[in-house]
Amino acid sequence: MTERIDHTLRARWTPGAGHLPPHALKWLGQRIGPIGTGAGTGDRTGAGGKTGAETGTGEATPVRLPAVPGSALDDDARAALDDVVGPGFVRVDRDSRLGRAGGLSYVDLLRQRGEGVLAVPDAVVLPGTPEQVVDVLKACAEHDVAVVPFGGGTSVVGGVNALRGDKAAVVALDLARLDRLVDVDPVSRLAVLQAGVTAPRADHLLAAHGLTTGHVPQSYERATIGGFAATRSAGQASSGYGRFEDLVEGVRLATPAGEWRLGGAPASAAGPDLKQLVVGSEGALGVITEVALRVRPRPRAERYGGFVVDGWEHGQRVVRALAQDRVLADVTRLSDVEETEVSLALAGGWKTTALKAYLGARGVARPCLLVLGWHGRDEAEVARKRRDTLRGHRLVSLGRPLGEAWRRGRFHGPRQRDALMEVGVCVETLETAAHWSRLDDLRTAVRGALLDALGRCVVMCHLSHAYETGASLYFTAIAARDPRDPVGQWQVAKAAASEAIAGLGTITHHHAVGVDHAPYLEAEVGALGLDVLAAVKRTLDPTGVLNPGKLLADGGTRPGRAADGR
Numbered sequence: 001m002t003e004r005i006d007h008t009l010r011a012r013w014t015p016g017a018g019h020l021p022p023h024a025l026k027w028l029g030q031r032i033g034p035i036g037t038g039a040g041t042g043d044r045t046g047a048g049g050k051t052g053a054e055t056g057t058g059e060a061t062p063v064r065l066p067a068v069p070g071s072a073l074d075d076d077a078r079a080a081l082d083d084v085v086g087p088g089f090v091r092v093d094r095d096s097r098l099g100r101a102g103g104l105s106y107v108d109l110l111r112q113r114g115e116g117v118l119a120v121p122d123a124v125v126l127p128g129t130p131e132q133v134v135d136v137l138k139a140c141a142e143h144d145v146a147v148v149p150f151g152g153g154t155s156v157v158g159g160v161n162a163l164r165g166d167k168a169a170v171v172a173l174d175l176a177r178l179d180r181l182v183d184v185d186p187v188s189r190l191a192v193l194q195a196g197v198t199a200p201r202a203d204h205l206l207a208a209h210g211l212t213t214g215h216v217p218q219s220y221e222r223a224t225i226g227g228f229a230a231t232r233s234a235g236q237a238s239s240g241y242g243r244f245e246d247l248v249e250g251v252r253l254a255t256p257a258g259e260w261r262l263g264g265a266p267a268s269a270a271g272p273d274l275k276q277l278v279v280g281s282e283g284a285l286g287v288i289t290e291v292a293l294r295v296r297p298r299p300r301a302e303r304y305g306g307f308v309v310d311g312w313e314h315g316q317r318v319v320r321a322l323a324q325d326r327v328l329a330d331v332t333r334l335s336d337v338e339e340t341e342v343s344l345a346l347a348g349g350w351k352t353t354a355l356k357a358y359l360g361a362r363g364v365a366r367p368c369l370l371v372l373g374w375h376g377r378d379e380a381e382v383a384r385k386r387r388d389t390l391r392g393h394r395l396v397s398l399g400r401p402l403g404e405a406w407r408r409g410r411f412h413g414p415r416q417r418d419a420l421m422e423v424g425v426c427v428e429t430l431e432t433a434a435h436w437s438r439l440d441d442l443r444t445a446v447r448g449a450l451l452d453a454l455g456r457c458v459v460m461c462h463l464s465h466a467y468e469t470g471a472s473l474y475f476t477a478i479a480a481r482d483p484r485d486p487v488g489q490w491q492v493a494k495a496a497a498s499e500a501i502a503g504l505g506t507i508t509h510h511h512a513v514g515v516d517h518a519p520y521l522e523a524e525v526g527a528l529g530l531d532v533l534a535a536v537k538r539t540l541d542p543t544g545v546l547n548p549g550k551l552l553a554d555g556g557t558r559p560g561r562a563a564d565g566r
């Protein structure tokens with residue numbers, strides 16, 4: 001299911017109020033304690049706002065408009081930007097600014113609902129061409145204005161927070177007008193797309209040529225090509241199509257120092273791959289205006305199946321074997337016992353009861369759901385790939401309906417989050433990755449940290465991106481919201497989980513660094529690594545206008561270390 005969603009909608013994923021069935025709410029209440037019952041509708045009221053139905057622990061957050069200070073963009077800067085993008089494309093009205101204030105993490109949503117402090121850009125600038133983007137950056141550098149590149153605004157790590165650093169003002173550079181398919185080369189299976197093209201639009205444009213990107217993250221409905229490249233995104237079918245950086249053949253980057261184009265050949269030995277400096281640069285080194293993508297023929301056949309394994313350890317061994325034998329299904333997703341239990345609780349009804357009885361009869365004591373999906377040019381190819389994957393593994397098949405149900409519901413997560421937020425629940429996710437030999441330790445450590453920090457809560461985990469050497473883990477935590485400090489409640493839990501990850505895995509497998517992970521970057525890439533990034537930033541962005549506080553916590557101003565490493 002996809003729907004057209006206005007990307008300036010910030011306090012929730014979709015305009016409609018989310019819905020959770022009564023049996024799911026009842027089950028949740030038994031696990032995490034009292035929760036509200038259909039509290040705030042999401043209406044944004046004036047000061048004072050609207051509270052949820054319940055009081056005490058689990059009270060729904062008051063939904064009120066956040067404070068929006070007046071714009072700090074001065075007349076000269078505004079006139080310079082107007083000159084570049086034309087009348088109507090520099091916006092300082094409240095709704096435009098609020099609509100690009102922050103991303104879509106749980107904390108971002110709380111801030112948009114009046115909790116904590118929301119950083120609001122002083123203006124929104126909408127360039128219409130890659131050349132205009134370069135000129136906007138030059139004008140901003142000249143007028144001491146920070147620039148936050150804004151794609152779909154789905155960042156969950158503070159990547160689009162409107163921080164101004166040491167600048168006089170900050171603008172959100174919204175790439176929505178860069179929405180064209182620039183070129184298609186079907187012989188080479190390449191397509192050049194502008195950065196502001198959303199994922200559904202990319203697929204729509206490419207479908208006319210029988211092609212697809214195959215990139216389907218859960219944020220598919222809102223996120224953009226430029227955002228995917230800027231964050232090294234990974235989609236649900238990453239096992240079949242690769243991570244987004246695997247799809248990037250070339251990039252066009254606008255920087256305050258001029259334009260930089262990279263990637264003119266399928267492979268190259270011309271020194272280090274500088275393109276990889278741009279992929280994952282999170283708007284801190286430049287603004288991606290075009291991406292040349294490796295595209296695939298649209299699959300004509302797809303098959304999804306639901307399977308169950310007994311216990312996480314068994315499931316993990318199965319996925320590792322599939323990855324190391326290179327027979328992973330295009331979509332491979334293993335849920336742990338807790339996540340499987342939550343899926344069954346959400347489904348509810350007699351089917352769940354019958355399923356539990358069936359699994360008991362098959363001797364499955366600790367069911368872990370494994371969803372597998374195969375894509376191919378025809379049914380025969382799908383059948384062959386399926387045989388290769390399943391050969392030699394003891395999986396209990398639950399059949400196609402369960403796999404299909406997962407496929408249909410694969411964009412439901414953020415809608416369910418909307419619904420949970422309405423009833424006063426703290427619900428957030430985090431992700432990491434590690435080598436197979438450390439994956440269990442990592443899972444235990446993160447799970448323990450979240451349980452300790454949140455108290456009575458549900459912590460569930462799945463593995464959905466597997467490699468020969470390891471895999472990513474994705475955690476979801478659900479607890480009754482602390483009405484006294486809902487933002488702090490999650491920040492404490494997130495910090496505890498981040499500490500637990502350190503030394504075992506990466507601080508981020510696909511959500512990127514943003515603001516949230518910046519304090520942990522040095523531990524991952526080393527002090528020298530930070531110096532290299534800072535040096536590149538000084539070359540491309542000498543006055544430091546680009547995305548302050550993201551990727552490099554200090555904006556790259558930290559003095560370089562002595563040559564001997566001191």
Ligand SMILES: Cc1cc2nc3c(=O)[nH]c(=O)nc-3n(C[C@H](O)[C@H](O)[C@H](O)COP(=O)(O)OP(=O)(O)OC[C@H]3O[C@@H](n4cnc5c(N)ncnc54)[C@H](O)[C@@H]3O)c2cc1C
Pocket residue numbers: 103104105148149150151152153154155156158159160175195196216217218219222223224225226227228229230231232233234235236281282283284286287288289413414510511512514547550
């Ligand atoms: C509900 C939900 C589910 C998600 N699921 C997934 C998932 O399955 N897989 C996954 O990988 N991620 C996921 N994410 C995270 C997020 O969607 C990705 O990081 C995505 O790549 C961001 O794309 P965007 O267009 O929304 O970028 P934005 O959020 O607008 O920006 C992200 C970062 O990139 C920068 N940026 C954006 N566009 C450009 C550009 N053209 N040039 C330079 N810098 C730019 C921004 O400044 C920011 O630092 C999810 C997020 C949510 C809210």
